[in-house]
Amino acid sequence: MRLEVDIRKTLQSGDRRFELEAVFSSQDDLTVIFGASGSGKSLTIQAIAGLVTPEQGRITVGGETLFDGSQGLNLPARKRGVGYLFQDYALFPHLTVRDNIGYPLKKSWPFHLLPDDRREVAEIMASFEITHLAESYPVELSGGQKQRVALARALITKPSILLLDEPFSALDSMLRHRMRMELLEIRQRFAVPLVVITHDPADVEVFADTLVIFANGRVKEVSGRKNLATPDEDDGWRAKVCWRAQWKKERLAAA
Amino acid sequence: MRLEVDIRKTLQSGDRRFELEAVFSSQDDLTVIFGASGSGKSLTIQAIAGLVTPEQGRITVGGETLFDGSQGLNLPARKRGVGYLFQDYALFPHLTVRDNIGYPLKKSWPFHLLPDDRREVAEIMASFEITHLAESYPVELSGGQKQRVALARALITKPSILLLDEPFSALDSMLRHRMRMELLEIRQRFAVPLVVITHDPADVEVFADTLVIFANGRVKEVSGRKNLATPDEDDGWRAKVCWRAQWKKERLAAA
Amino acid sequence: PGQVGADPGLLVSAAASLSESFKEIGRSFAAKNPGVKVRFNFAGSGPLLQQIAQGAPVDLFASADQETMDKAEKGGFLLPGSRVDFTRNSLVLITPMYMSVVKGLGDLKLGRVQKIAIGNPASVPAGRYARAALERQGLWEPLASKVVRGISVKQTLEYVLRGEVEAGFVYATDAAGTKDKVRVVAEIPTAAPIVYPVAVVASSANKEKARAFIGYLRSAEAQAILLRHGFKAELSSLSAQTKLIPFGCKDP
Amino acid sequence: MPDLTPLWLTLRIASCATLLAFAFAVGFAWLTARFTFWGRDFLDAILTLPLVMPPTVLGYYLIVVWGRNGWLGGWLHAHLGLSLMFTWQGAVLAATVVSFPLLFKSARAAFEGVSTEYEQAARILGDNELRVFFRITLPLAARGLLAGTMLAFARAMGDFGATLMVAGNIEGKTQTAAMAVFDAVAAGDYTLANTLVAIMSVVCVTILVMTNKLASRGRAGR
Amino acid sequence: MPDLTPLWLTLRIASCATLLAFAFAVGFAWLTARFTFWGRDFLDAILTLPLVMPPTVLGYYLIVVWGRNGWLGGWLHAHLGLSLMFTWQGAVLAATVVSFPLLFKSARAAFEGVSTEYEQAARILGDNELRVFFRITLPLAARGLLAGTMLAFARAMGDFGATLMVAGNIEGKTQTAAMAVFDAVAAGDYTLANTLVAIMSVVCVTILVMTNKLASRGRAGR
Numbered sequence A, B: 001m002r003l004e005v006d007i008r009k010t011l012q013s014g015d016r017r018f019e020l021e022a023v024f025s026s027q028d029d030l031t032v033i034f035g036a037s038g039s040g041k042s043l044t045i046q047a048i049a050g051l052v053t054p055e056q057g058r059i060t061v062g063g064e065t066l067f068d069g070s071q072g073l074n075l076p077a078r079k080r081g082v083g084y085l086f087q088d089y090a091l092f093p094h095l096t097v098r099d100n101i102g103y104p105l106k107k108s109w110p111f112h113l114l115p116d117d118r119r120e121v122a123e124i125m126a127s128f129e130i131t132h133l134a135e136s137y138p139v140e141l142s143g144g145q146k147q148r149v150a151l152a153r154a155l156i157t158k159p160s161i162l163l164l165d166e167p168f169s170a171l172d173s174m175l176r177h178r179m180r181m182e183l184l185e186i187r188q189r190f191a192v193p194l195v196v197i198t199h200d201p202a203d204v205e206v207f208a209d210t211l212v213i214f215a216n217g218r219v220k221e222v223s224g225r226k227n228l229a230t231p232d233e234d235d236g237w238r239a240k241v242c243w244r245a246q247w248k249k250e251r252l253a254a255a
Numbered sequence C: 001p002g003q004v005g006a007d008p009g010l011l012v013s014a015a016a017s018l019s020e021s022f023k024e025i026g027r028s029f030a031a032k033n034p035g036v037k038v039r040f041n042f043a044g045s046g047p048l049l050q051q052i053a054q055g056a057p058v059d060l061f062a063s064a065d066q067e068t069m070d071k072a073e074k075g076g077f078l079l080p081g082s083r084v085d086f087t088r089n090s091l092v093l094i095t096p097m098y099m100s101v102v103k104g105l106g107d108l109k110l111g112r113v114q115k116i117a118i119g120n121p122a123s124v125p126a127g128r129y130a131r132a133a134l135e136r137q138g139l140w141e142p143l144a145s146k147v148v149r150g151i152s153v154k155q156t157l158e159y160v161l162r163g164e165v166e167a168g169f170v171y172a173t174d175a176a177g178t179k180d181k182v183r184v185v186a187e188i189p190t191a192a193p194i195v196y197p198v199a200v201v202a203s204s205a206n207k208e209k210a211r212a213f214i215g216y217l218r219s220a221e222a223q224a225i226l227l228r229h230g231f232k233a234e235l236s237s238l239s240a241q242t243k244l245i246p247f248g249c250k251d252p
Numbered sequence D, E: 001m002p003d004l005t006p007l008w009l010t011l012r013i014a015s016c017a018t019l020l021a022f023a024f025a026v027g028f029a030w031l032t033a034r035f036t037f038w039g040r041d042f043l044d045a046i047l048t049l050p051l052v053m054p055p056t057v058l059g060y061y062l063i064v065v066w067g068r069n070g071w072l073g074g075w076l077h078a079h080l081g082l083s084l085m086f087t088w089q090g091a092v093l094a095a096t097v098v099s100f101p102l103l104f105k106s107a108r109a110a111f112e113g114v115s116t117e118y119e120q121a122a123r124i125l126g127d128n129e130l131r132v133f134f135r136i137t138l139p140l141a142a143r144g145l146l147a148g149t150m151l152a153f154a155r156a157m158g159d160f161g162a163t164l165m166v167a168g169n170i171e172g173k174t175q176t177a178a179m180a181v182f183d184a185v186a187a188g189d190y191t192l193a194n195t196l197v198a199i200m201s202v203v204c205v206t207i208l209v210m211t212n213k214l215a216s217r218g219r220a221g222r
């Protein structure tokens, strides 16, 4: 799976101006985007999904061009076949958990899901441990429950690529761990490549075949798995990943 | 600072029923609430803040009773003097970042902030590194930026207690680290006790003078700092906190 | 403040069909009586009566029919003895200028006549007269299915003007105002003459001036204006009352 | 007990008019809420205009356009032999025009209140614009739409001036309840008027309360 | 150029009426949107009723209540020497009543659309209910309120039946533009009627477009 991104976009809000210039490519099935808050990570994957239109550039997923500014090509979001997990879930407030998850399966007008699809929804709910929430509405869910529903909904379409915007931040650590395993399993089962935005070094360790580091709207560094393996303390990303060790040091110094 | 919680509440949604029975007390200025997703952590601190009314029980903060079911006492949220950081921020969408942060300071009708208050807003924005966002609206912020604004808004009132619902989940690791230090500093400067809901063992390490562990709507365990210090691997919470080591083991086993 | 009662002028509630002629009469009255300001309140006779019944600060009431005025008198809203008739109207059958089907009352039965506009007999005097006239000719029953009832004479006229109906019953004054678009086919005789009464309202604060206006209404000058708008002179009462000396009015 | 035919007629006319107005209003509201184009505010204002006109005047213009000799009505009459004048379909037309702005404005505000994030999520999940509209935008705007629909229905029931101009006041055919009440008041028959108004009020209150109940049941979970 | 007094009068009356209707409608809408009490849906329906009545009939009931011999009007006259009949204040009263339901319904839907989470956040930040309402609920409901206000204003401008009954049709004093147009049509003076309607339309469109512009500027950031 090849993912190629080379886009430019300027955002303006009052006097503040944000320039995104994201250029990177990944050959791997597991790409992690890492970077400070506000560095343009979300904007970049929104552009891949077709939610944000870059001013110029090109986006290619697995050989298929989704966007090409110079050719005026801009596939609508519904035709890109990507999965997307929103940072704040975007669960439909008027639908129950079951209907939220079954949403993308209801293609024909009859208002009820086909038995096959129902089974699929039940399965994925079971695997995310949310079966007991099936008839609840999003407003009645806890933060972590919401996120698992959103994950299930994004995965049920068997997308060609799954984009996840900080997928584990609201999960507790046990669940977070299980979910990582789950995702890796799903990736294998459906052969779906993942692009994960994260702040958590643990995610980097698990997922990153390719690590893309953003800073101020630009890609600062792209490193492959082999680089990750080298325990070179000088690596820029390493410094970030090892915040924990660093913090411990500071704390000792403060004490 | 003494925090005493002893409340009961039943929630119903369709066939699903959730029973909260939270009983714990803490003598310390740093209380961490830890627990699986959907175990009732958010509901409990909402009850402390006065957003949810328990069916019965008692809530006392620093000797002042905020709620007492048997006496029919139920202080309204605005009089409880607590700070609250919402899990999904709850920034006012019609106000800029500056106005969001200055919101609780605007007590009198004149629509502009007093110079003193303006200065205070500017200071807190600087300390949270969001000065450049002052004129932006919440919809134009990244996830982490939103959360920092919400933190600043909750802290500016100098609350008698600050309740934080997963305060660091959307922050990147560097910022998360700095924010922890910041919070500890603020706690000292304003002498404000903190109650933090978290999934992150690192938070437990930093904050937990008292650790309250929730499971299925009940308090499973309350441990003080000294327990935390003992490296007894049998402790229930310890098993959770050390998910990382555990996961590594599993991973090795799987390989 | 803002109350009409404090106004030194006169407020005349008059039936809508009088609006053009009364505005003109008002102007000429004002020219003769510089100190007196006349204002008009035009609407259907029914609503005007209801307003008076609910205490509207009206000085004079001119209605298009006797029934409404009778009701006003019975309700005690009028200054006793002030009621007089001042002009006459007549009912006519009209048809759109370019249609030639209807040439008389009898033609209304023809199949080519699909719709006939009549003021609603329940509330519009003109409709009541028309219905009475048709009943006398034994035409009301056979024509019932063709009848479109208007809310007012003006609406009846409107239907004819727009060619939506083949014929309609209106006052001669209405037809006179739109000579180029409608044709008067016949004048319909009514059982009693259509006579417009006017009276001073009991609660008026300007009874003298109100009487003066009534006097002026019946002067030759005002009658000429009414005539020009298609009304007919109400000669009988004119002669009887001219001796009344109008307040502030120069002797004609 | 007075004759209830006008009431049934009113309900039928108002229902049809509300349905028609709903279709048009929702379409225009969606257009103006979701797209920015030149003259959008102007279009919005024009579509609100029928509200500003006194109904009788509106009725006058309706005749000018739809009458047997009107611009559109003339064509209809000449080519299809149809005329809306003095028919209950004409009454529906008039009631639609008077109630349209109410639904349009409410719908536009309701659509603008729907967060575009949900629509984006639906697009990514494979919906085209039509499906996004029917599955996300419409249900999420339901509260505002319902309020608008109730306004429109009430207005259509109560219309009098415009309907009268176009459809006439033909007993058993186009005489609506509002006209019957007006006639009664105009004729000074206050007992009849009060009875009719009482019946109309009861019917309306029943309908409105029922709609509210239905709506609040639908949104119970939220 | 026809006499423009009726137009100024209309604008003044419609503005006052909209203001009054706004205050009452927002109050009732807040009550019904935020609290659940016995008979709430019934109250909602009753408040929508004025929309269902033909304006003239409404006007009749208004003078029965507010006329110099009416229930309330009689008291006013006896104790304060005031009468609303045939004054422009009376016209304001009539226009308020006819436009109230439009604002009420829109406001209720708008308030119900405001997420209670924001209100809770404001409470924790120290606001009492009044401040929560003015600083959070009202601004967040602004879009729906604005739409409702525009509907109400337009309706107040166009009212004819109810206003005529209460305020009369006195040239230069209570004759509004709608009445002037009606009179012109009734008198067969179509040139005058068309001119008046054109002027009214231009004025209205200008007002509506301007309001839209202002509103969209206010929410530019969002």
Ligand SMILES: Nc1ncnc2c1ncn2[C@@H]1O[C@H](COP(=O)(O)OP(=O)(O)OP(=O)(O)O)[C@@H](O)[C@H]1O
Pocket: A011, A012, A013, A018, A035, A036, A037, A038, A039, A040, A041, A042, A043, A044, B139, B140, B141, B142, B143, B144, B145, B170, B172
């Ligand atoms: N609609 C908008 N208008 C103006 N600026 C915007 C808009 N949306 C985002 N931005 C700005 O673009 C920058 C990048 O935003 P983005 O959401 O991509 O950040 P991020 O890397 O995902 O951060 P986080 O980890 O905090 O979610 C931020 O500075 C943000 O304030």
Ligand SMILES: Nc1ncnc2c1ncn2[C@@H]1O[C@H](COP(=O)(O)OP(=O)(O)OP(=O)(O)O)[C@@H](O)[C@H]1O
Pocket: A139, A140, A141, A142, A143, A144, A145, A170, A172, B011, B012, B013, B018, B035, B036, B037, B038, B039, B040, B041, B042, B043, B044
């Ligand atoms: N309004 C409601 N109606 C019914 N059930 C509710 C409602 N709000 C919350 N719940 C349920 O109560 C339980 C506890 O919710 P709470 O938000 O306290 O969880 P939490 O411990 O904060 O979880 P997380 O870490 O995922 O945020 C959950 O099972 C949730 O589904």
Ligand SMILES: [Mg+2]
Pocket: A041, A042, A043, A087, A165, B142, B143, B144
């Ligand atoms: Mg982001």
Ligand SMILES: [Mg+2]
Pocket: A142, A143, A144, B041, B042, B043, B087, B165
């Ligand atoms: Mg929670």
